[in-house]
Amino acid sequence: MATGRKAQSLNVWVSVAVMLGLLVAVNLISHKHFKRFDFTKARRHSLSEQSRKVARELKKDTSILVFTKDRGAADKGLLDQYRAESPRIRYEFVDPDRQPLKAKQYGVSSFGTTVVVVSGDTTEKAYRFDEKEITSALLRAAMPGTKKVVFTKGHGEKDPDAYDGSGVNVLKRALEEERYTVSSVSLATEKIPDDCDVLVIAGPKYDFLPQEIAVLRDYLNNGGRLLLLLDPGALPNLVAFCRDAAGIEVGANFVVDPASRLMDAGIPTIDDYEDHEITKDLKNVITVMSFVRSVEPASSPPSGVTVHGLMRTSSRSFLMPGSKPPASGRVRLEGKQTRAVTVACASEVDVTSTDTSAAVERKGRVVVFGDSDFAGDRLIAYGGGNGDLVLNSVGWLADRLVLVSVRSKEQDSQPLVLTGRQGRIVMLVGLAGIPLGIMTLGVGVLLRRRLRT
Structure with missing residues (x-):
């Protein structure tokens, strides 16, 4: 009997030792290969694609220092998500x-929460602890310097x-x-800045002059980048530029x-996107357009031009000529x-620059x-x-392909709502x-032991 009890005790201790060993091994592996899983429908506990x-x-080891007096479990959970995406990220609550x-070293003097991101010799701060602010600070630290976006004016464009x-x-x-x-910039009186990275033409009401079109063509042929937001209307010079220079009808x-x-029906909601760098991450989201015209690849684009469609309306759509709906506001579908x-x-567009002073490398x-209007203040959200x-x-x-993605959105609260009966059941359980x-489990274990003895 005593030998049996010793063997049983030995088995118990061996099982405990094996279990502890497994737990230690799993902990070491998870520390080196950190991974999180989010099974919520709305991916509430996952970072946005951009983050x-x-x-x-x-490219460099990056530290996230959170200076706060009130550390919460949710704060740690958010930072764990960043750490799961990159082994270069470490974080610390201070x-x-x-x-x-340490607070003086990083110039922290505010009484609220301050997030300091340190990447190499670059230090950036955020003064609100949320995904949007932390990602913005990481971006500033990882991509020092800025790029320049220039909006045209003088043709009734939307004003930034x-x-x-x-x-x-x-x-x-x-x-x-x-x-x-x-x-x-006004192309009629000024030249496009030399450091302009993207030139934006946002909803012009009046057409560009031939001299301005020539400026656009020269800018494009020197590797320039253009974003045109063209509402329905008579803009023959800009339309011809899109067709002849960019192969877009x-x-x-x-x-x-x-x-x-x-x-x-005149305000399409679109969820059908083509496979392109701009749209590949836009899944399960809709874009609301307002009074939109067709923009399609030209049947015979110019030599050296490659065109891709980005988004399409539904197969039930049709085109109406002109730039204004009928005065009655009604359209016959038959x-x-x-x-x-x-x-x-x-x-x-392949570069065809005549500038021989410097080689132009980019298209x-x-x-x-x-x-x-979809990009205007009333509809952009x-x-x-x-x-x-x-x-x-x-x-x-x-x-900046790192910025081509779906950005973080405000999460809506999804409380668990129970009926009175459900609440009583939960309380009784x-x-x-x-x-x-x-x-019951304890009584069963006790009876089993007595029966064995």
């Missing part, structure tokens, strides 16, 4: 009261400095958050899409030829949309895809069911 790209593109010298909702001020601020500087029409359910209509294109690029689409276009044009289960 993941920024973390994965880090209490500025207990470590005043307008605050009355008629311009593209929200877009301007979003660009500045992603390390772009924004300015304006801009229609003298507007699209009617009866499949649009959110608003009316007898219309329906098809999916492409409303945005991207083009790459010219052009992105054209058949609407400007709609649908989920509007802001990402225009910012991705700028990122592709500026050769907690107060009675679990204790009774434990008692």
Whole structure:
């Protein structure tokens, strides 16, 4: 009997030792190969695609120092997500009261939470602890310097400095958050700045002069990058430029899409995107356009020009000639030829510069949309895809592919709502069911031991 008990005790201790060894091994492996899994429907505990790209593109070891007196479990969870994307990321929580010298070293003097990102010799700060601010700080640390976006003016374009909702001020601020500087230029009286990375023509009401078209053509042929947001209307010079220089056919029409359910048929909601760097991450999001014209690859693009469609309306769409809907606001659907209509294109142009003073290495690029309102202050936050689409276009044009992605969004609260009956069941299980289960298990173990003896 005693020998049997010793053998049983030995088995128990061996099992415990093996289990402890397994736990230690799993802990060591997970520390070196950290990985998280998110099974929530809305991916609430996952970083946005842009944050993941920024973390994965880090070239130097990067430290995230969180100076705060109130450390929460949720804070650690967010930083663990960044660490899971890049082995270069390390983080540390610092209490500025207990470590005043370290706070002074990094110039932290605020009473709230301050996030300091250190990458090599570069130090950046964020004053709010959330994904958007941390990713922005990582981006500033990993990509020092800025790129320049220039908006044209003088033709009734949307103004990046307008605050009355008629311009593209929200877009301007979003660009500045992603390390772009924004300015304006009048091609009739000024030249395009030498350091311009992307030239934007946002919703002109009046056509460009032939001399201005010549400036655009020369800029493109020297490897320039252009974003054109062209509403339905008579803009023959710009339309001819898109066709002849970029191989993009801009229609003298507007699209009617009866499949649009959110608003009316003249305001398409689009979720059909082509496979392109600009749109490849825009899955399960919609873009809300407003009174859009067709923008399609030309049937015979110029030599050295490659054109890709970006997005299409539904197969129930059809085209109406002109730039204005009928005065009655009603459109007859009978007898219309329906098809999916492409409303945005991207083009790459082989450089044909005559400038022999310096070799031009990059291709010219052009992105054209058949609407400007989707990027304007009133619609840019709609649908989920509007802001990402225009910012991705700028990122592709500026050769900042790390910024071509889906950005972080505010998470909606999803509380668990129980009926009165469900609440009572949960209460009974907690107060009675679990204790009774434990008692029953204990009595069963006790009886089993007595029967053995």
